[in-house]
Amino acid sequence: MANNLDRLIGYISPERGAARARARMQQRIYEGADRGRRGASWNATGTSANTELQAAISPLRDRSRELARNNPWAARMLDIIPSHVVGNGIVPVSNTGSDKIDNRVNSLWEDFCDQADITGCLSLYAMQDLAVRAMVEGGESVVRFLDQELSDNIAVPLKLQLLEADFIDHFREGVFAQERGDAVSGVKRNRLGVGLGNYDEWRGLWLWPRHPGEQQAIIDKNSYTSQFISRDDLAHMFKRERPGQVRGVPWFAPVLSTARDLADILDAANVKARVEACFAGFITNSDESMPLLEDNGNPSSLPNAMLSTLEPGMLKELRSGQDIKFAAPTTTSQLETILICNLQAMAAGVGCTYDQATGDLRQANYSSLRAGKIEFWRLIGKLQKHVVIPQLCKPIRERFISRAVLAGRLPDRTNRGGYPARWVVPAKEMIDPKKDFDATKNLVRSGAMTPQEFIASFGGDWRSSLEEFKVFFAAAKESGVVLDIDVSQVDQHGRKPTAKGDAAAGPDNPPEDGDPALDDVDKKDDDDDNMDEAD
Numbered sequence: 175m176a177n178n179l180d181r182l183i184g185y186i187s188p189e190r191g192a193a194r195a196r197a198r199m200q201q202r203i204y205e206g207a208d209r210g211r212r213g214a215s216w217n218a219t220g221t222s223a224n225t226e227l228q229a230a231i232s233p234l235r236d237r238s239r240e241l242a243r244n245n246p247w248a249a250r251m252l253d254i255i256p257s258h259v260v261g262n263g264i265v266p267v268s269n270t271g272s273d274k275i276d277n278r279v280n281s282l283w284e285d286f287c288d289q290a291d292i293t294g295c296l297s298l299y300a301m302q303d304l305a306v307r308a309m310v311e312g313g314e315s316v317v318r319f320l321d322q323e324l325s326d327n328i329a330v331p332l333k334l335q336l337l338e339a340d341f342i343d344h345f346r347e348g349v350f351a352q353e354r355g356d357a358v359s360g361v362k363r364n365r366l367g368v369g370l371g372n373y374d375e376w377r378g379l380w381l382w383p384r385h386p387g388e389q390q391a392i393i394d395k396n397s398y399t400s401q402f403i404s405r406d407d408l409a410h411m412f413k414r415e416r417p418g419q420v421r422g423v424p425w426f427a428p429v430l431s432t433a434r435d436l437a438d439i440l441d442a443a444n445v446k447a448r449v450e451a452c453f454a455g456f457i458t459n460s461d462e463s464m465p466l467l468e469d470n471g472n473p474s475s476l477p478n479a480m481l482s483t484l485e486p487g488m489l490k491e492l493r494s495g496q497d498i499k500f501a502a503p504t505t506t507s508q509l510e511t512i513l514i515c516n517l518q519a520m521a522a523g524v525g526c527t528y529d530q531a532t533g534d535l536r537q538a539n540y541s542s543l544r545a546g547k548i549e550f551w552r553l554i555g556k557l558q559k560h561v562v563i564p565q566l567c568k569p570i571r572e573r574f575i576s577r578a579v580l581a582g583r584l585p586d587r588t589n590r591g592g593y594p595a596r597w598v599v600p601a602k603e604m605i606d607p608k609k610d611f612d613a614t615k616n617l618v619r620s621g622a623m624t625p626q627e628f629i630a631s632f633g634g635d636w637r638s639s640l641e642e643f644k645v646f647f648a649a650a651k652e653s654g655v656v657l658d659i660d661v662s663q664v665d666q667h668g669r670k671p672t673a674k675g676d677a678a679a680g681p682d683n684p685p686e687d688g689d690p691a692l693d694d695v696d697k698k699d700d701d702d703d704n705m706d707e708a709d
Contacts, residue, residue, distance in 0.1 A: 223416035224365050231344060231366070231421060235312045238424035241433055242311055247517060248426060248433060251524045251531050255425075256306040258554050259562060261600025263287075263299025266571050267635045269596050270587070276637070279593060282578055283571075285329050292320055292333040298570075301336050305411060305566055310524075312339040314412035314422030316379065317566065318403065319573045324581055332577045334570065339422065340387055342367040343380040343400035361402070368420040369402060376420070378404040409569040413561055429523035436516040443509055525553055543605050551602055558599050567597060601632040 184191025207213070219226070241248045268279035287298040296304065301317070308315035315338065322331040344367040360377050361369040369377040380400040412422025426433070514528075521531040527546040529535055575593045578584040587593060604610040614631070617623040629636040647660055656663045664670050 223419040224421070227366065227419075227421050227423065228344075231313070231339075231423075234424050234427050234430070235339060237430050238311055238313075238426040241426055241430060245433055245437065247520060247531050250533075251521065251526055252307060252311055254526045254530050255310050255524070256303045258550075258600070259306050259557055260299065260303045263302060264558065264563065264567055264600070265299075265598045265635075266567065266595035267598055267637070269594050270591065273637075275585075275587075275593075279575075279578075279584065282329055282583055283574065286332070286574055289328065290332075290334045292335045296336075298334070301334060302562070302566065305336055306562060308336075308338055309411055309413070309422060310425045312422075313424040314339045314342075314410065315566075316341060316381070316411075317409040317570065318381070319407045319409075319570075321577065329581070329583055330574055330578045331581055332574060337381070338385065340385055341381045342421070343382055344421070346380040346400060366421045367400070370420070374418060374420075376405055376410070378402055379408055379410060409566050411561060411565040413557070425524050429520045432516055432519050432523070436513070436520075439509075439512060439516075526550060540606055540609075547602075547605060555599075563597050571595065596630070598630050598635060 180191060180194055183194060205212075242252050243249075266283065268276040268283075270276055270279070290296075290298040291301060305315040305317065315336065318335040318337060320333045320335055322328060322333055324331045346364045346367045349363055360371045360375075362372060363370055364380065365374075367380045369379065371377045379402070381403050382400050413425075415423065514534075517532055518528045521528045524531075527550055529538055529543070529546070530550075575584065579586050584593070614623070614628065618625060618628045623631075626636045629639050650657065650660065651663075
């Protein structure tokens with residue numbers, strides 16, 4: 175209801191009075207918008223994503239790394255996410271339509287993967303895993319493309335440098351400042367070390383030559399000056415959570431306070447257990463002329479020694495009139511409940527399941543595991559398709575293709591569709607292999623999934639699979655080995671199709687006459703043949 179002040183304002187200024195009435199009505203409709211006593215604790219601002227990150231990005235990144243170093247569950251979650259997103263590697267399979275060109279591209283790619291790291295320590299797929307790990311822990315990761323001189327030792331003159339988020343100079347702000355009279359083409363302004371063009375198009379990054387946290391006594395003025403690197407020479411990967419966001423947020427950000435409180439609770443519980451284990455006895459002696467005894471029963475050289483520590487099984491003698499009182503720690507049965515609830519919150523905040531983060535499978539069954547993994551796999555699939563492949567994998571492969579063409583290793587196919595590829599992600603582990611595999615196999619038989627998608631879901635390439643099956647069956651036939659996976663030799667029940675009645679009808683086992691169902695099948699096949707001849 176309107177009060178006297180509202181009526182007065184409405185009388186003087188009807189517009190202001192109407193605005194106050196609307197605001198009060200909105201607060202009554204949305205309790206979350208209440209600005210009174212209940213809503214006073216909300217720390218809500220209307221700033222942009224970049225403004226929120228401006229002062230928070232460094233402490234969030236540092237605290238996330240400290241959490242991963244010292245918290246066992248955080249370290250576990252930091253291993254879980256990359257192992258499912260990347261696994262043994264997200265592999266591109268060339269799909270140009272020409273087997274000869276595809277084999278050439280795939281061969282060059284395999285050679286490049288083994289020597290892609292500029293440090294010479296990692297393969298490309300190990301760099302993928304480390305890049306995703308750095309994104310989870312620090313919010314983002316950067317890969318810099320370094321062109322090399324053409325030589326016999328390297329087929330494609332390209333190397334990669336994997337950088338942490340610390341290399342981005344987030345103090346580069348505002349209008350672009352020219353250095354040495356050179357201007358960066360297309361950059362209109364900088365935000366948190368990211369060069370932006372028209373409509374905030376990403377144009378590149380300001381990178382430090384060395385890690386700013388490196389503690390080394392090297393005096394080099396260039397180490398304190400960041401350089402602008404164009405987007406053509408970079409791959410910048412992070413999960414965007416708001417439109418217009420230019421930098422990534424560490425994934426542990428929502429659970430930092432929870433993890434710290436949980437660590438304090440566990441530390442207090444451990445100290446309490448240690449105190450409870452200290453069962454000590456005290457001897458009161460009325461004869462002050464006798465020396466005090468040490469804990470081992472020998473006379474003390476310090477007759478006025480004071481009690482300072484407790485040890486399990488300790489016996490301590492006190493002077494006449496001396497006394498000591500203890501704080502009696504109480505037991506609690508809520509520790510396990512608190513621990514489980516906090517760990518569930520941490521797992522949900524990072525994006526994995528409770529059993530993955532803790533290894534606790536005491537109350538798990540097939541249904542609960544599958545229900546949890548379905549949501550987890552959906553999140554992993556979205557991360558692969560929307561973040562890792564477009565922001566990391568595709569830029570690296572595009573750079574690889576361009577340098578292979580410039581080096582003369584591949585023909586220029588700009589006007590013929592380029593070099594498209596199918597990205598094969600790691601296979602999903604089955605909870606119950608028989609049930610899950612039978613369900614997936616039925617999807618292929620019903621036409622809901624193609625054989626190519628079926629093979630790719632297990633991390634394979636269908637062309638390679640066909641070629642390997644061809645070689646395998648040829649070698650098996652030559653060696654006289656018969657397996658039930660070769661349906662031309664035997665069915666899944668071990669029956670040879672050459673004997674009538676033991677196997678389904680086929681070229682070597684024609685159907686018996688007089689079977690109406692088989693006659694209909696033959697008639698349909700004849701009709702199909704006639705239609706093919708007419709075409």
